[in-house]
Amino acid sequence: MTSQGVRLCSLLLREHFGEVVEKVGTHLLRGGAQNLRTIIHETGISLDLVKKSLCVLVQHGACVFSSGRKGPGSPTEYRTSCDWILRILRYPRYIYTAKTLYGDTGELIIEELLQRGHLTMSSTVKTVADRLTQNMEEGCCMDYNEVSSAFAKLVETHFLQRCPSMVGPGTTASATPSFPDCYKVPHITLVGRGKRQLCGEDGEDQRNTKKAKTDSQVSTHGDEGICWQVNFERFHLHFRDQAIISAVANKLDQTSSEIVRTMLRMSEVTTSPTAAYTKPLSANEIFRSLPTSYNIPRPILDQYLTLLVDDPMEFVGKSGESGGGMYVVNLHRALANLARATLESVVQERFGSRSARIFRLLLRKRHLEQKQVEDFAMIPAKEAKDMLYTLLSENLVQLQEIPKTPDFAPSRTFYLYTVNQLPTARMLLQNCYKTVGNLIERRLFESKESKRLLEKSQRIEAILASLQASGAEPEQLTEVEEMITATEKQQLEALRLHINKLDSAENQVDESIFLIESYVTSTASTMIV
Amino acid sequence: TCLWKKETNTLDVAEVESRIKALCQQFPHGITDQVIQNDMPHLEPQQRAMAINKLLSLGQLDLLRNSSGLLYRMKDIQSTSKMKGSDNQEKLVYQVIEDAGNKGIWSRDIRFKSNLPLTEVNKILKNLESKKLIKAVKSVAVSFKILNVKMQRCEVSPLTRRWTFDQDFESEFVEVLNQQCFKFLQSKAEAARDNKQSPMVQRNSSFATSHEVWKYICELGISKVDLSMDDIETILNTLIYDGKVEMTVIAAKEGTVGSVDGTPCGLCPVFDDCHEGGEISPSNCIYMAEWLDF
Numbered sequence: 001m002t003s004q005g006v007r008l009c010s011l012l013l014r015e016h017f018g019e020v021v022e023k024v025g026t027h028l029l030r031g032g033a034q035n036l037r038t039i040i041h042e043t044g045i046s047l048d049l050v051k052k053s054l055c056v057l058v059q060h061g062a063c064v065f066s067s068g069r070k071g072p073g074s075p076t077e078y079r080t081s082c083d084w085i086l087r088i089l090r091y092p093r094y095i096y097t098a099k100t101l102y103g104d105t106g107e108l109i110i111e112e113l114l115q116r117g118h119l120t121m122s123s124t125v126k127t128v129a130d131r132l133t134q135n136m137e138e139g140c141c142m143d144y145n146e147v148s149s150a151f152a153k154l155v156e157t158h159f160l161q162r163c164p165s166m167v168g169p170g171t172t173a174s175a176t177p178s179f180p181d182c183y184k185v186p187h188i189t190l191v192g193r194g195k196r197q198l199c200g201e202d203g204e205d206q207r208n209t210k211k212a213k214t215d216s217q218v219s220t221h222g223d224e225g226i227c228w229q230v231n232f233e234r235f236h237l238h239f240r241d242q243a244i245i246s247a248v249a250n251k252l253d254q255t256s257s258e259i260v261r262t263m264l265r266m267s268e269v270t271t272s273p274t275a276a277y278t279k280p281l282s283a284n285e286i287f288r289s290l291p292t293s294y295n296i297p298r299p300i301l302d303q304y305l306t307l308l309v310d311d312p313m314e315f316v317g318k319s320g321e322s323g324g325g326m327y328v329v330n331l332h333r334a335l336a337n338l339a340r341a342t343l344e345s346v347v348q349e350r351f352g353s354r355s356a357r358i359f360r361l362l363l364r365k366r367h368l369e370q371k372q373v374e375d376f377a378m379i380p381a382k383e384a385k386d387m388l389y390t391l392l393s394e395n396l397v398q399l400q401e402i403p404k405t406p407d408f409a410p411s412r413t414f415y416l417y418t419v420n421q422l423p424t425a426r427m428l429l430q431n432c433y434k435t436v437g438n439l440i441e442r443r444l445f446e447s448k449e450s451k452r453l454l455e456k457s458q459r460i461e462a463i464l465a466s467l468q469a470s471g472a473e474p475e476q477l478t479e480v481e482e483m484i485t486a487t488e489k490q491q492l493e494a495l496r497l498h499i500n501k502l503d504s505a506e507n508q509v510d511e512s513i514f515l516i517e518s519y520v521t522s523t524a525s526t527m528i529v
Numbered sequence: 530t531c532l533w534k535k536e537t538n539t540l541d542v543a544e545v546e547s548r549i550k551a552l553c554q555q556f557p558h559g560i561t562d563q564v565i566q567n568d569m570p571h572l573e574p575q576q577r578a579m580a581i582n583k584l585l586s587l588g589q590l591d592l593l594r595n596s597s598g599l600l601y602r603m604k605d606i607q608s609t610s611k612m613k614g615s616d617n618q619e620k621l622v623y624q625v626i627e628d629a630g631n632k633g634i635w636s637r638d639i640r641f642k643s644n645l646p647l648t649e650v651n652k653i654l655k656n657l658e659s660k661k662l663i664k665a666v667k668s669v670a671v672s673f674k675i676l677n678v679k680m681q682r683c684e685v686s687p688l689t690r691r692w693t694f695d696q697d698f699e700s701e702f703v704e705v706l707n708q709q710c711f712k713f714l715q716s717k718a719e720a721a722r723d724n725k726q727s728p729m730v731q732r733n734s735s736f737a738t739s740h741e742v743w744k745y746i747c748e749l750g751i752s753k754v755d756l757s758m759d760d761i762e763t764i765l766n767t768l769i770y771d772g773k774v775e776m777t778v779i780a781a782k783e784g785t786v787g788s789v790d791g792t793p794c795g796l797c798p799v800f801d802d803c804h805e806g807g808e809i810s811p812s813n814c815i816y817m818a819e820w821l822d823f
Contacts, residue, residue, distance in 0.1 A: 350796055353771065361770040378703050378767045435794035438803065438811040445812040498821045505792045 001029050001082055004433040009085040011440045016088055017056055020045060024053040028063065028080045035068060035075040054078055059117035061087075061229060083517075087232055089436065089510050094235050098159070105150040108132065110159075110230060118163050118227040121151060121185070152185045158234045158269070163227040233273055240518055244334045247341075248308075248315055255294065256304055260315060262289050263329050274525045276332035282323025313337050332522050339425050339519035342512055346428060347396060354379055355387045359396065359419065367400060367416040388417060396424060422523055429516045436509050443502040450495050457492055460484055545572060545580040550589065550603070559593060559600035618645060622653045626663055706746065706764050707771075713745050714768075793820045 006029050014022040027043050028034060034042075040050050057063035062084045068074030091114050099107035108128045113119055125147045132142040154160045161183060241264045249257035266289055267278035287301055296304070305327055308316040314333045320326035340363065348356035357377050362368060365376070374384045391397040402414040447454070463480050484492075552560050552568055565577060581601060584590040593600040625642045626634055640650050657663045743761040793816040794800060803809045811817065 346795065357767065357770045364770070376766065377770060378763065431794075431800070434800070434803075435792055438794055438814070438817075439792060441805055441811040442814065442817055494822075501821055509792060 002430055002433070004430045004437065005082040005086070006030060008089075008433045008437045008440075009082055011437055012085060012088045015440070015444075017053075020049050021053040021056055024050055025057060025062070025080060025085065028057075028078060029082065029085075033066075033069070033077040033079040035077050037075065039078070056117075061117065061232075086513075089506070090514070092507060093239070093510065094230065094232075097235060097238060098154075102150055102153060104132065105147055106154060109147070109151055109154060113160070113228065113230050118229050120224070120227055121148075124228070125151060155183050155185050155228075158183060159231055160228050161231040163229050236514070236518070237268075237273055239514060240331070240335070243338055243515060244315065244329070244331075247313075247334070247338060251313060252307070252311065255296065256308055258291070258294055259286065259301070259304055259308070260329065262286060262291070263316070263327065265289075267329070271331075274522070276522070276526045277317070277319075277328040277330055280319045280326035280328050283325045283327065284323050286327070332526050335515075335519045335522050336421070338515055340421060342515055343421070343424060343428060347391070351387065351390065354383070355391060358384065358387055359391065362397060362417055362419045363421070367418045369414065369416055373417060392417075395427060422520070425516050425519055429513065429520065432509055432513045432516070436506055436513070439502050439506050439509070443499055446495060446498055446502075450491065453488060453491060453495075456488075457484060542576070542580060542583075545569070545576060546584055549580060549584065549601070553590065553601060553603040557603065559591075559602035561600055565601075618643075618649065619653050619656060621645075622650065623657060623662060626657075703764070703767075707767060709746060709749060710742055710761070710764055711768055713742060793817055 006026060009029060010022050010026045013025045017025075023043050023045060024039060027039060031038075031042070036050065036054075039054075040047055043050070045053075054063060054065075057078075057080065058065065063078055063080040065076045065078050068077050094114065095107055095111050098110040102109075105128065108131055109124060112124055112127055125144055129142040129144055129147050132147070133140070136142065151160070241261075245257050245261050245264070248260045263278065263281055263286060266281055266285065271278045283302060283305060286305075287298055290296065290301070302325070305316065305318075305325065309318050309327070314330050314337070317328050317330050317333075318325060319328050344356055344360055344363075347359045354377075358373060358379070361373065361377050368376070370385065370388065373388065374381050377384060379387070388397065392399060396419070398418050398420060400416045400418050401408060402416060403409075404412045404414070460480060460483055464477065467476060467480060548569060549560075549565060552564060556564065562577070566572070569577075581590065584601075585592055589603070591602040593602060621643050622639060622645070625639055629638075636650065636654065639654075640647060643650065645653070654663070654665075658665060742765065743758050746761060793814070794803075797803070797814075797816055799809050803811065803814070805811065
């Protein structure tokens with residue numbers, strides 16, 4: 001829990017759930033696992049507000065509870081972590097991925113689940129169908145079956161999972177359930193179609209509510225108590241695969257990236273999330289599973305595989321000769337290379353291409369003296385010295401002293417410059433958190449500045465809408481429209497642009513955050529202790 | 530006849546010397562033995578040699594050699610003053626360096642030629658350098674040897690002055706070579722890609738050996754100096770460190786997925802001082818304001 005991480009988490013909590021939840025969440029982040037009484041005592045918030053906040057946090061998977069450390073019978077403790085809360089930043093990306101994979105239906109399903117946290121299948125299907133029907137043309141309705149089948153597909157590919165059931169006070173809840181029924185779609189009886197929401201018709205409203213009441217009384221849909229949640233890990237694996245595939249496409253060509261995509265797809269369900277390599281796949285299997293649109297003859301496929309293996313990026317490795325050659329995708333190595341490219345691009349943007357040259361040189365050659373740096377990089381001595389010292393002061397480059405004599409006399413010591421990728425990546429990650437925090441704050445500041453203006457425009461829009469509905473004349477409409485002056489319109493337009501820009505910048509920085517985070521976790525899990 | 534002989538025998542040495550000096554002034558380009566003999570036919574060769582030796586040791590005559598024999602020339606007043614105050618050893622070292630011409634000479638070689646001990650030679654070289662008669666030039670390849678060259682123009686010798694000018698890298702020159710090599714490799718990769726053959730062939734033909742690159746650069750003629758294969762390889766190494774080129778050539782840069790620096794925070798010089806509620810904060814950040822209005 002770094003200070004920048006905590007700051008970002010509290011900003012996110014405040015924006016999505018309000019100040020009370022923010023206070024409780026921040027307190028848990030800073031203080032570790034605590035029980036209910038401690039939380040109430042230290043935050044000074046009343047009992048039921050704290051209870052409600054904890055409910056919200058648990059519902060959204062940001063907090064887990066477990067029995068106390070002092071043994072059975074001690075009060076339950078609540079625990080949260082930065083990573084879980086930081087997922088909120090990535091919600092737009094999850095929704096967008098679902099849209100690309102499963103269309104609008106998938107998009108809305110994921111959106112509903114992200115908003116509600118935990119939800120049963122039947123209620124999800126109903127709400128999504130209603131929303132889709134809303135956007136369709138008059139007379140068309142979304143059938144429940146279509147939505148259910150989309151839901152089932154999402155479960156099949158593990159993007160959705162069941163929430164673990166809480167049996168009693170003695171159980172420990174883990175954040176990543178993996179019990180046998182995790183991905184089993186329950187058999188529900190849900191027949192019908194989405195209802196269009198009509199406004200302004202009181203009579204119909206009454207009829208609708210009556211109908212809804214009778215509906216819920218009649219059928220229980222057969223899936224009570226089985227709640228579903230979004231499987232964030234699966235989405236993360238998908239993002240990681242996307243990053244690797246696009247890097248291969250940039251580096252080599254389209255066909256190689258298709259081959260890597262096939263290999264990753266085949267090992268989706270057989271490789272554990274923290275593995276450093278996928279399971280070995282034989283070239284025969286790869287050949288059979290290639291999409292039919294790519295008519296690559298077998299020997300060409302072999303050549304591509306050899307090229308991939310020989311590439312210095314080491315995306316693909318060869319692990320044996322059986323079955324025409326066994327190939328693996330080096331996940332950890334690929335992540336490390338992607339993180340390295342991110343680091344290098346940061347240095348380049350910030351300090352110029354010659355400093356980037358020195359940085360890459362040090363990454364390759366590990367330890368170098370100052371004179372050697374000048375010689376290899378072919379940069380004049382004065383400038384090279386200047387650049388090295390700047391990088392050193394920004395902590396991107398470290399100095400290693402190797403003494404010749406036991407007293408570290410400067411004239412008799414070697415001073416070697418070096419770059420350690422892992423600590424540098426961690427430092428960059430903190431900078432990214434701070435950057436996103438800055439962007440969010442700026443966005444809130446800009447909205448606050450123009451609060452008066454925004455309220456005015458909202459009022460005017462409401463007046464316009466009601467006038468239009470009651471059939472007013474055009475002159476009245478224009479009169480109302482003119483209540484906003486031209487300069488105010490300009491200001492509103494500028495404000496809208498600013499906020500869009502800030503939003504999209506947040507998403508961009510989040511992509512870098514994801515890469516570096518994956519690299520750090522992957523290194524931590526594959527390190528030999 | 531007896532009288533004649535007597536007269537020549539009593540010819541004064543000083544007179545001979547002054548006569549020779551007058552002859553030298555008459556013929557500024559130098560006089561040979563023959564001229565002296567024609568002028569003073571009664572002078573014996575031994576006496577002539579003695580007089581000439583005296584003038585040489587006094588430093589008033591210069592001894593030169595041309596195709597037909599020895600030449601004696603009046604020593605230039607200016608050149609005498611140049612070496613005034615320098616002793617014979619300095620003169621000797623200076624002569625040795627002058628003989629080496631425009632190529633310069635290593636200090637070790639000066640020692641051999643003048644047969645002086647190392648400390649003496651170093652002292653003399655320092656003196657001559659302070660009098661601005663010679664110049665020391667460092668070479669990048671062998672930086673601990675000192676090269677002494679005369680103060681006038683210096684020829685760029687490929688062996689010693691490839692990358693250096695005034696003890697520094699000629700950075701512009703290096704940059705230009707960098708660009709040219711990269712362009713050459715890039716065009717090769719594109720040609721290979723357009724070929725659309727099997728991927729192995731594509732990749733192999735987009736290779737360029739360092740020999741090919743060297744030939745290309747020589748043919749371009751952008752450098753007045755001849756470059757060797759090693760030089761080209763150091764340039765190619767810098768391209769590798771730039772991430773543009775690999776040992777096996779692939780012209781495209783590796784995909785940098787996402788970057789922190791769509792935002793001004795990545796380039797902000799006061800990033801560490803920025804806190805909410807402080808003097809520098811996201812709310813009043815001028816860089817952000819500029820970037821938003823862009």
